[in-house]
Amino acid sequence: MGNVIVTGVPRADLDVVDQLAGLGVATVHEAIGRSGYLGPGLRPIQHGVRTGGTAVTALCWPGDNLMIHAAAEQCRPGDLLVVTAASPCTDGMFGELLATSLAARGVRGLVIEAGVRDVAELRAMGFGVWSAAVSAQGTVKETAGAVNVPICVGGQIVRPGDAIIADDDGVVCVPRAGAGRALAAALARVAREEQSRQALAGGQLGLDLYGLRDKLAARGVRYVDYAEYAAAGGEEA
Amino acid sequence: MGNVIVTGVPRADLDVVDQLAGLGVATVHEAIGRSGYLGPGLRPIQHGVRTGGTAVTALCWPGDNLMIHAAAEQCRPGDLLVVTAASPCTDGMFGELLATSLAARGVRGLVIEAGVRDVAELRAMGFGVWSAAVSAQGTVKETAGAVNVPICVGGQIVRPGDAIIADDDGVVCVPRAGAGRALAAALARVAREEQSRQALAGGQLGLDLYGLRDKLAARGVRYVDYAEYAAAGGEEA
């Protein structure tokens, strides 16, 4: 147990990851069975960026970014760094200098369940960041943690090498072994959604498109005219 | 009590609603006696949009958007859909497909005390959204709720047919029967504010403009020179 840096981690196929990234977080999340979403607490610091990469993970001590430096060495082109802390932390563990280092190694972005700083500079660099906070609070480099072990981020397990997709809707994690299946399912979903989009744009209702009228009836939902509802005391009926 | 969809709800006069929308949330909220504001937890997903509409309300189960589909059918041009959940929920209950459907029916936007997704697409469509969260987490369509009943959103009661105004400051609800009075009061306030704006821009102080010097004195507020304050121990005086 403990403070390890795992090397030589196998990654999801980067070509598959890139195709998943093109489909976006919501579509991929649905395609893998409505799982893997890292929650509404991780927000992009920029607008309009959609990216993907293979996870290198880091577990830091609160107020300490030592292990992000250790993780940088494990990164290779196509990776996306995923960081959390041993306990809740909003400090600015990551900034423009670390982004410069990661960009030089071909890293595609950062997902961090903690804070980042230098956000104006990060936006200007075009280095995509999804974080739980923006904070200038600096950190020390004193306490050990781990790199490339499974971690929890936003209530989901992220394992090294998993496919990470991120856009304005947040971040989704696709298990490494399931990336291929996820892509097939997501492409099928995109096709179905395009049909739905046209039907809905043409005025068809979701009630009919998805066959929900029977569901409503089966669950006892009644239609009541406002006049009758109000006469019966309205909300007090 | 219960799972009803109320039809034929009377709406606030749409012409009045449009004029209220032109005046903005803060002004309308003040004009109706500092009431009806749906709180700081509902944030726009876009910048610079100011709109208004008549409320169609929906009450959903957490993690379930069945009743949004039922509500869509009750919407007509000029409406604005207002959604909440039976218990706190951040899931992405609403996205681009539902927005496509609502836009096709002339709906002006969405206010939701839960999450939305596809925010890049929603911004691109120009469909205005105010939400409690952005989340790609998908929902099911299994459990009944209600449409067009009074609901609580952000600590305020919203009734179907009420006037809803939304802009970068958030969302305000004006009771249907009070919309006309609200407009008169808001217009009067705008005129007064224009006078205040000029006075303040010219260097007059709010202390004088609003007659606050006597209030300060009556409440025992004293002016102390810094040197004296510091000599007396400063903050420990």
Place this chain on the structure above:
Amino acid sequence: MGNVIVTGVPRADLDVVDQLAGLGVATVHEAIGRSGYLGPGLRPIQHGVRTGGTAVTALCWPGDNLMIHAAAEQCRPGDLLVVTAASPCTDGMFGELLATSLAARGVRGLVIEAGVRDVAELRAMGFGVWSAAVSAQGTVKETAGAVNVPICVGGQIVRPGDAIIADDDGVVCVPRAGAGRALAAALARVAREEQSRQALAGGQLGLDLYGLRDKLAARGVRYVDYAEYAAAGGEEA
């Protein structure tokens, strides 16, 4: 103790403040020993603004902005108004009219551990605001507080006359007496950072640049190959 308005407060040297502002919040915070940061809860309502000023402080009652009007009179060119409330409050205590008044007096911006409103108008005016909330909820002018006394904002003490620097990373407070030393330290840091930036952009790792390899070893961090790690039961090793 109590309800005082302190006048004639000495300020940090404005020329020093302006130079600090040019260096940004994160750099200044580090230069003064990783202190003075007002926390991740104070967010700018605009993007890309970096400013600084000397603090005029105000302590308000929740739901009441009387003392902001009293504080306005104590402001002079180069000041930055810093406001908090006696208990947690998200109400919109400040809006476009107050900003008009402050701008007319040469005030550079607002830092408020409460809410603001008229944010579209404030952005259009170019009046920089860092706040804990955006809320249209209006306030009354009934209850006394204090102006230019030490206050707590975001877990830090702010004293009248202190240097306040604010940008997209948040807000930092530099004690008045320490502003000169802070500038010297910040300038030195900027020079060092430029060297680090070039090294990192050239591919050097932080592990080497900052001499962290020995630290990792001293703390018992081990490198393990993935195959060995997985064979030993992976995360259960």
Place this chain on the structure above:
Amino acid sequence: MGNVIVTGVPRADLDVVDQLAGLGVATVHEAIGRSGYLGPGLRPIQHGVRTGGTAVTALCWPGDNLMIHAAAEQCRPGDLLVVTAASPCTDGMFGELLATSLAARGVRGLVIEAGVRDVAELRAMGFGVWSAAVSAQGTVKETAGAVNVPICVGGQIVRPGDAIIADDDGVVCVPRAGAGRALAAALARVAREEQSRQALAGGQLGLDLYGLRDKLAARGVRYVDYAEYAAAGGEEA
């Protein structure tokens, strides 16, 4: 709209309220269709108290308890005072002196979406309190609000005269007109639950008692032996 004190409010039948109170919050909430629960944010300051009463409602300004004093006059024996604030507030709006006054009028307790203080004294008095916070922070008596108007508490609408039931699980509101039906439904539920309790205590599973096995199968839930699951890559299967 506005600052009114409504007098002569009709109440739910107190005998019915007392019987509902005997059945507890969870049972009553289920019996009325899983509605009316005032949320997990309202916690009892004491253990083991189960009570009920008819609602007198008060809407206060944050940091101000003027309207609680106005509400006290509207209370009569069997009432339970329900208070909220115009915006989020944790201040100690209520303490032992107000409880003494209410107890003298036969009031059964307090539900407040804000703070209370003197909690040791309130416990010693046996005056039941459910609140969003405990705080010694005092309040002023300056700003108007309303008494006996519908309010939102914990995401639910509470109307004057409604039946309020409170115990260690929190608080539920039963609309006045529905109290009788609620009692009948709750009594029926209690009988059913007693049967379930015996079956479950005897070792029967909820899967069988509630007929859930078919549901699981219909939703595609598969049973997999651990050895097979682990061989397939465990969680990555």
Place this chain on the structure above:
Amino acid sequence: MGNVIVTGVPRADLDVVDQLAGLGVATVHEAIGRSGYLGPGLRPIQHGVRTGGTAVTALCWPGDNLMIHAAAEQCRPGDLLVVTAASPCTDGMFGELLATSLAARGVRGLVIEAGVRDVAELRAMGFGVWSAAVSAQGTVKETAGAVNVPICVGGQIVRPGDAIIADDDGVVCVPRAGAGRALAAALARVAREEQSRQALAGGQLGLDLYGLRDKLAARGVRYVDYAEYAAAGGEEA
């Protein structure tokens, strides 16, 4: 600026502190002008303890309790240790061993804007603790901070030597120089409250006791009979 341990701090008169403690947090907070309350976020881990002491302050790094050990040496009988962290932290920085050490030095308790652990043991020892969290998460001893400097706790400034009073309502800080005045004011308040208590217990209303009827009228509060209110559309009037 910086990492100092201040020795030989003057304390508030312990006899005065003890008398203040006997009066309780709410009373003392009111007596000093409704100030100094450390907020609803600091909760006692035990019930029914009321104590007071003179503040020794410590500022720690998140996830690190090194400076609590440094602070212990500065404690003497009658002190109460007050701890915060440089950024928000819930870790269990303090437990039974540190309490054993402090108890051996005559320290009366702990106020900490972070977490504590061993709460069962601390309750059994009778060592009073007010904390922002309970957490078993351990901390390291690596990073410097400060002892006996002014700190912010719960939005209030606490200076070394200040009088700290704590009970079931939370914690209040009385500036050292103001302790004597606080006691006089608090004693006077207690006498007034006893009169109020008897009047209210006898059935007098706060509306009359505090002369609030005129205030209500002056603020435009109207009394409306329910029948009239309902006829006018009730809440929609």
Place this chain on the structure above:
Amino acid sequence: MGNVIVTGVPRADLDVVDQLAGLGVATVHEAIGRSGYLGPGLRPIQHGVRTGGTAVTALCWPGDNLMIHAAAEQCRPGDLLVVTAASPCTDGMFGELLATSLAARGVRGLVIEAGVRDVAELRAMGFGVWSAAVSAQGTVKETAGAVNVPICVGGQIVRPGDAIIADDDGVVCVPRAGAGRALAAALARVAREEQSRQALAGGQLGLDLYGLRDKLAARGVRYVDYAEYAAAGGEEA
């Protein structure tokens, strides 16, 4: 991926689990390298209960407890049920009836990152519960999830069969394969702590006991007499 119920999960040795339980959460957490703590958000609904068991895990949909019923069948004597939801949820997913069923199967308690209800009854039964909320809000049984898959609870990974220890300090998870080593380390720690306890009770300082004086010096911590500190401007020095 997906909706599976894993059967026949190997468990940690129950005798080892029982011994770990006797040592308590904080001790075990430290012994395994300060890891595995499920965070301050999971609180016991009772005081003074310390227990342990082997994890059966369940992943539910928000507002839906179908999978808890499925999990009950997988429980055997010595187990402890650990539940989370697919997205944040405070609903009362568990109450007295389910506890009756689990108790009949020899289950030792419940850890749930969601809400529970019937807390008075659960306390009376002596069924230990650690939860993120208390809420009477009921749930449906409509949507699939999983049983005995790895889940994230409180930022930590919990796998079926892991050892779970819970007491007043919260909950810690010890990986199944590491339980034996954890026990050895925890017993050694207890012995060391007993020595420390005696030394500290006898007046020795942690500064000396843990050799921290050199650390302070190495990190530049200076001792300053109060008089000197105050003369230099106190906190502004």
